[in-house]
Amino acid sequence: xxxxxxxxxxxxxxCAAYAFAGGIFAITTRHPxxxxxxxxxxxxxxxxxxxxxxSLEYLFFTDxxxxxxxxxxxxxxxxxxxxxxxxxxxxxxxxxxxxxxxxIYVLSVLLVYRNKNGELMPYVGxxxxxxxLFFLTLNNFVSSPFKALAVAGTGxxxxxxxxxxxxxLQYPEMVIHPPNLYxxxxxxxxxxxxxLAALLAKYPGEKWIHLTRKWTMIAWCFQSMGILLGAHWAYxxxxxxxxxxxxxxxxxxxxxxxxxxxxxxxxxxxxxxxMMKVWNVWLVFCTFFLCILGTFLTRSGVVSSVHAFxxxxxxxxxxxxxxxxxxxxxxAYFKNRDYLKSENQLDSIVSRESSFLFNNLILLVSCxxxxxxxxxxxxxxxxxxxxxxxxxxxxxxxxxxxxxxLLFLTxxxxxxxxxxxxxxxxxxxxxWPALCGLAAGVIAFPLGFREMFSxxxxxxxxxxxxxxxxxxxxxxxxxxxxxxxxxxxxAVELTMRNTRRYGGYIVHxxxxxxxxxxxxAAFNRDVQKEMPLGATMxxxxxxxxxxxxxxxxxxxxxxxxxxxxxxxGGKPVMMLYPEKRRFVTNQENGxxxxxxxxxxxxxxxxxxxxxxxxxxxxxxxxxxxxxxxLGGIVVVMGTLVALLPNRRSVLVLTAxxxxxxxxxxALAPQNAVLREGHD
Amino acid sequence: MTKVRRILAATGLLxxxxxxxxxxxxxxxxxxxxxxxxxAKLKCMCGGCDQSAGGCYHTGGAxxxxxxxxxxxxxxxxxxxxxxxxxxxxxxxxxxxxxxxxFIEPPKSGFSLxxxxxxxxxxxxxxxxxxxxxxxxxxxxxxQATAAAGGPAVSPxxxxxxxxEAERETDD
Numbered sequence: 001x002x003x004x005x006x007x008x009x010x011x012x013x014x015c016a017a018y019a020f021a022g023g024i025f026a027i028t029t030r031h032p033x034x035x036x037x038x039x040x041x042x043x044x045x046x047x048x049x050x051x052x053x054x055s056l057e058y059l060f061f062t063d064x065x066x067x068x069x070x071x072x073x074x075x076x077x078x079x080x081x082x083x084x085x086x087x088x089x090x091x092x093x094x095x096x097x098x099x100x101x102x103x104i105y106v107l108s109v110l111l112v113y114r115n116k117n118g119e120l121m122p123y124v125g126x127x128x129x130x131x132x133l134f135f136l137t138l139n140n141f142v143s144s145p146f147k148a149l150a151v152a153g154t155g156x157x158x159x160x161x162x163x164x165x166x167x168x169l170q171y172p173e174m175v176i177h178p179p180n181l182y183x184x185x186x187x188x189x190x191x192x193x194x195x196l197a198a199l200l201a202k203y204p205g206e207k208w209i210h211l212t213r214k215w216t217m218i219a220w221c222f223q224s225m226g227i228l229l230g231a232h233w234a235y236x237x238x239x240x241x242x243x244x245x246x247x248x249x250x251x252x253x254x255x256x257x258x259x260x261x262x263x264x265x266x267x268x269x270x271x272x273x274x275m276m277k278v279w280n281v282w283l284v285f286c287t288f289f290l291c292i293l294g295t296f297l298t299r300s301g302v303v304s305s306v307h308a309f310x311x312x313x314x315x316x317x318x319x320x321x322x323x324x325x326x327x328x329x330x331x332a333y334f335k336n337r338d339y340l341k342s343e344n345q346l347d348s349i350v351s352r353e354s355s356f357l358f359n360n361l362i363l364l365v366s367c368x369x370x371x372x373x374x375x376x377x378x379x380x381x382x383x384x385x386x387x388x389x390x391x392x393x394x395x396x397x398x399x400x401x402x403x404x405x406l407l408f409l410t411x412x413x414x415x416x417x418x419x420x421x422x423x424x425x426x427x428x429x430x431x432w433p434a435l436c437g438l439a440a441g442v443i444a445f446p447l448g449f450r451e452m453f454s455x456x457x458x459x460x461x462x463x464x465x466x467x468x469x470x471x472x473x474x475x476x477x478x479x480x481x482x483x484x485x486x487x488x489x490x491a492v493e494l495t496m497r498n499t500r501r502y503g504g505y506i507v508h509x510x511x512x513x514x515x516x517x518x519x520x521a522a523f524n525r526d527v528q529k530e531m532p533l534g535a536t537m538x539x540x541x542x543x544x545x546x547x548x549x550x551x552x553x554x555x556x557x558x559x560x561x562x563x564x565x566x567x568x569g570g571k572p573v574m575m576l577y578p579e580k581r582r583f584v585t586n587q588e589n590g591x592x593x594x595x596x597x598x599x600x601x602x603x604x605x606x607x608x609x610x611x612x613x614x615x616x617x618x619x620x621x622x623x624x625x626x627x628x629x630l631g632g633i634v635v636v637m638g639t640l641v642a643l644l645p646n647r648r649s650v651l652v653l654t655a656x657x658x659x660x661x662x663x664x665x666a667l668a669p670q671n672a673v674l675r676e677g678h679d
Numbered sequence: 680m681t682k683v684r685r686i687l688a689a690t691g692l693l694x695x696x697x698x699x700x701x702x703x704x705x706x707x708x709x710x711x712x713x714x715x716x717x718x719a720k721l722k723c724m725c726g727g728c729d730q731s732a733g734g735c736y737h738t739g740g741a742x743x744x745x746x747x748x749x750x751x752x753x754x755x756x757x758x759x760x761x762x763x764x765x766x767x768x769x770x771x772x773x774x775x776x777x778x779x780x781x782f783i784e785p786p787k788s789g790f791s792l793x794x795x796x797x798x799x800x801x802x803x804x805x806x807x808x809x810x811x812x813x814x815x816x817x818x819x820x821x822x823q824a825t826a827a828a829g830g831p832a833v834s835p836x837x838x839x840x841x842x843x844e845a846e847r848e849t850d851d
Contacts, residue, residue: 239736398795591743
């Protein structure tokens with residue numbers, strides 16, 4: 001099967017090369033059969049990559065320990081669930097996984113648009129094939145996952161068992177977090193391909209924007225989910241009480257998310273006003289470059305990270321590809337930049353256009369600040385010879401004010417009118433939300449919410465939430481007055497009539513919940529203590545009592561478990577079982593945190609190990625963390641709503657109304673009932 | 680909607696809005712001991728993690744807490760505190776021992792200052808650029824409006840385009 005998989009990848013490389021070269025030839029000759037054959041080659045490439053990925057999974061499930069990659073990342077006792085995750089646990093497999101996810105997108109695009117956009121699709125096919133060709137080069141010639149296990153002096157051999165999967169990856173979220181993140185990273189290839197293709201083909205109008213909007217939203221949604229799932233994994237597994245450490249690899253995942261978010265906002269200016277064409281094209285390009293840069297940072301060893309793969313020979317390839325892609329984009333831009341001339345101008349600084357400009361500014365500044373902070377240790381060493389560390393406190397100090405500015409714009413932007421907003425409209429739209437925000441601050445301050453940024457964050461969260469709630473309320477009120485339906489069903493109807501707008505508001509509401517959760521971080525507390533049997537620890541309103549230890553042997557590891565009773569006000573609340581796991585094959589350790597999570601706070605208990613033969617418990621009290629995960633769910637729901645087609649309201653006349661219309665046309669609409677339909 | 684109902688609705692909304700603040704009666708943050716506070720400003724120099732000495736948790740180790748290096752650094756900070764050294768003196772001692780890399784965040788002096796200035800320089804430059812772009816676009820818009828006012832009558836095609844544009848703009 002390893003030969004089969006290897007051969008499938010080699011064939012995929014040949015097909016991708018044909019799709020790329022044949023596609024360019026087809027564009028120059030405009031020969032329909034050539035165009036068709038290039039597209040078919042693109043489809044075949046995807047199919048062959050699927051076979052390659054399936055072959056590697058087959059090697060894992062059949063415990064084929066003659067393959068080096070399987071030996072390194074699996075063992076016989078590894079649960080099947082994690083044998084799926086073993087595919088992307090190492091350098092070689094993760095690159096194949098990248099190709100695999102990209103192929104799903106490419107295949108979808110090639111099939112969905114096979115009979116549409118005939119002028120544009122050959123260009124799109126070439127760009128996509130070019131990206132696939134790069135990753136297939138890595139899969140085949142630089143970092144193949146199908147290498148046979150070789151032992152010095154004895155040639156190729158098969159081992160009895162493998163080294164096992166890294167303990168940190170043996171957690172359910174690790175089976176869904178990387179696929180989500182990779183789907184985000186690779187998904188941004190689609191808008192990149194359409195933007196570059198439109199520029200190369202001088203494709204008229206904003207069609208490429210319309211074509212790629214949903215693809216961008218899908219990629220953005222996956223990236224958001226990937227980031228949040230990663231944060232949750234870090235929170236639940238690493239045992240340090242936090243969810244975001246500003247590690248270079250975490251930062252790498254945030255960078256394209258920031259530019260992607262900027263693009264999703266600024267693209268509206270191009271759709272509505274024909275503005276920002278150059279900006280949008282470069283935002284898409286930069287988002288793609290940042291995806292590649294993130295992959296480079298993860299694999300190059302340029303910056304140290306707890307997440308990074310072993311330093312490998314792929315780093316130079318990524319730099320080369322990045323340079324080539326940048327060169328192509330620059331050449332296409334300078335050759336065809338007249339095509340990107342804006343149609344409209346701005347009428348007032350108090351307008352939605354301005355708010356989008358400032359929104360983009362904050363997102364971009366945050367992106368550049370995170371990027372420059374991540375790379376600063378390298379820069380400082382290069383300039384001064386001394387390495388200067390840039391840790392989490394720096395990123396927090398820089399990004400918190402930027403995040404608050406962005407949160408403010410999240411509330412302001414959607415309520416400003418296009419072109420110009422009157423003072424009366426400002427007062428009507430922002431009066432109540434501003435008042436509620438201030439009131440929340442006045443209430444929260446005496447209750448102890450006295451950390452400045454957290455207090456401002458809370459006030460802004462209330463302000464933004466109110467703007468969103470009022471938008472729904474006003475719209476639903478109008479529908480209710482016309483249809484007589486209940487308020488909730490009117491709100492649903494309102495949302496379904498303009499899914500993009502109201503889905504966007506739901507996403508904003510999700511972000512508000514995330515920010516509420518983040519504002520709690522300033523009030524985290526922790527206590528670490530040696531806890532012999534019967535010892536107690538006080539944290540907040542909880543008292544923890546050590547009730548004992550036990551060992552739980554599992555197939556793949558042995559868990560050493562602390563049994564901790566939680567009391568509140570002297571009354572038992574629950575038992576918590578934080579674990580320390582010792583994995584058999586690789587003799588590595590893992591942590592399983594026990595969390596009692598409520599909307600108010602998380603009681604987060606870690607069994608750290610033993611010191612002087614005594615168990616050590618590290619307990620954290622982290623306020624409002626659950627709001628972050630709830631916010632993530634709301635963000636995803638909002639994005640899904642925004643992806644739905646708009647429901648159209650159709651006036652259907654009752655028989656009586658129809659008769660009335662025949663005699664008195666002007667009275668008819670009063671008796672009309674609304675019927676739903678879809679675009 | 681009557682005034683009373685409006686006030687009731689607003690009060691209800693306000694009550695919902697204040698849920699996070701009300702359900703979370705915050706007490707002041709528990710101060711960690713002094714050594715941990717200073718340790719939080721220093722990087723754990725074990726080479727295996729990028730955490731601070733005060734917050735080291737050393738993932739994957741036999742002990743999920745400060746590694747031996749971090750513990751050693753915390754002990755040294757404690758010893759220096761007992762000797763009556765100030766925070767500044769302790770930080771300087773670590774800098775002499777490990778170089779500038781020992782600080783978890785760049786010091787606000789020398790070349791490190793660049794790291795702090797850069798984000799705010801981006802923000803300032805970006806804001807200036809956005810304001811410049813907006814004012815330039817607004818002026819151009821005004822010029823076009825003035826020119827149009829004294830120009831020929833609006834053609835039906837232009838009107839149709841304007842209507843289509845207005846429809847798009849009010850759609851979202």
